[in-house]
Amino acid sequence: LVKDFQEQTAWDLVKDEKSEMTDIPKSNVLMYYTEDGTKVAIRPSGTEPKIKxxxxxxxxxxxxxxxxxxxxxxxxxxxxxxxxxxLN
Structure with a gap:
């Protein structure tokens, strides 16, 4: 599952289905979820030219x-x- 908080969409990659997430504020964050519960959040730094x-x-x-x-x-x-x- 991938959640795009800027576009307010969730994309189930297994089912290839997208849905809206209207119950959250917009934010420049991507969140990846794996089957085992691992999460990876990615966002730009607010003060430096880098991705966190x-x-x-x-x-x-x-x-x-x-x-x-x-x-x-x-x-x-x-x-x-x-x-x-x-990233290493």
Whole structure:
């Protein structure tokens, strides 16, 4: 799923369907959602000539002892996304 907050549209890439998002304010942001819940937001900087990327990843854990290992896996996932986008 891709949400374009400037155009106020959501595009389901799997179904190739677009829908309007009229319940949100316009903003110069693109948000990409993946099947596993990962989100990548992209927007221009307000003060510099560059593009900013924001990553959101998630994981379910059943106990506190899993926390450190999952954080490491999620950080690795973010680094892999950055590599795939040639951001490193």
């Amino acid at each position: 990327f924001y990553f959101s990843v998630k994981s379910n854990i059943s106990s506190e002892s899993e926390y450190a290992g999952q954080v490491e896996k999620l950080n690795h996932k973010i680094e892999q996304i950055k590599k795939d986008l040639s």
